[in-house]
Amino acid sequence: MSLFYRWWVRCLKVRSFNIAWRHWKARRGYRVGAYHELPSYIRQHAPGGTFADIGCMWGVNGAYSFVAEEAGAAAVKGVDVFGPTPEFEAEHARRQSRVEFILGDVLRAETLARIGTVDTVLCAGVLYHLPDPFALLVALRRICSRTLILRTSTIPEMPGLPQAAIYYPGLPPAARRLWDLRSLGVPRQVGITEAFEPQEGYGNYFWGLTPSCVEALLVTAGFKVEFRAIEAFAHTVICTAVAPAFDHRVPEEAESRAMAAEISRAGIARPA
Ligand SMILES: C[S@@+](CC[C@H](N)C(=O)[O-])C[C@H]1O[C@@H](n2cnc3c(N)ncnc32)[C@H](O)[C@@H]1O
Numbered sequence: 001m002s003l004f005y006r007w008w009v010r011c012l013k014v015r016s017f018n019i020a021w022r023h024w025k026a027r028r029g030y031r032v033g034a035y036h037e038l039p040s041y042i043r044q045h046a047p048g049g050t051f052a053d054i055g056c057m058w059g060v061n062g063a064y065s066f067v068a069e070e071a072g073a074a075a076v077k078g079v080d081v082f083g084p085t086p087e088f089e090a091e092h093a094r095r096q097s098r099v100e101f102i103l104g105d106v107l108r109a110e111t112l113a114r115i116g117t118v119d120t121v122l123c124a125g126v127l128y129h130l131p132d133p134f135a136l137l138v139a140l141r142r143i144c145s146r147t148l149i150l151r152t153s154t155i156p157e158m159p160g161l162p163q164a165a166i167y168y169p170g171l172p173p174a175a176r177r178l179w180d181l182r183s184l185g186v187p188r189q190v191g192i193t194e195a196f197e198p199q200e201g202y203g204n205y206f207w208g209l210t211p212s213c214v215e216a217l218l219v220t221a222g223f224k225v226e227f228r229a230i231e232a233f234a235h236t237v238i239c240t241a242v243a244p245a246f247d248h249r250v251p252e253e254a255e256s257r258a259m260a261a262e263i264s265r266a267g268i269a270r271p272a
Pocket of ligand 1: 124
């Protein structure tokens, strides 16, 4: 990682510089995003279809699931590995809501089976919290028949290194400090502001993905990026489901033996 890049990241962490960068990008024609714009994307895509909000609970108590329901979604499922919180239950009762909360890990088959397939999937603030972000995107593709609204924490692009990413666990404290976003108002980042904590599980920050890396993962998982809103340390995309979810097919035993024999006969398998 170059000295210039470190300097650039430090500049973007200064609030006044960050605001100036946003104005500069907007003047150059980029759509510059913000967390508070999520409800407007939901209102645009939820009406009339089914909706799932993956990672619906922490700090928001299912608020985006309620936005989708209010916007006219036909059925809404909120999914999380914890909850429901008392705030969610109180709001659910107040609205006489039909939002269904599903407690489960979206990477697990039994959770995917409970969600089924929905028209629109929202997944905000989850991708960088999982050790296997590609598995998350493939899981999202499996449940999404039309539109994915994805927002995630990112790191700035690295000049000359497209699709780069940083794996946080194991970084020494001095290296982690570069990714500490307290100066921009982001509170505790487990795995960055403090060391990786195995008992915190998905609460840790695992990956600092560049936007180009996120978009490449999305395409490989089966999505097409239709809209993007950039930020210095976050990326929001709206995607359509265009290709089947990525899958490596394991052949049946007889087919597999035939393939193995053919590969051996051709002599094309060499130790890598
Ligand atoms: C940073 S919070 C984001 C909350 C909200 N979506 C937002 O944008 O403000 C991440 C949420 O995802 C949940 N989560 C993390 N990993 C998950 C998984 N594998 N399956 C379902 N939910 C998960 C967490 O419990 C937490 O509620």
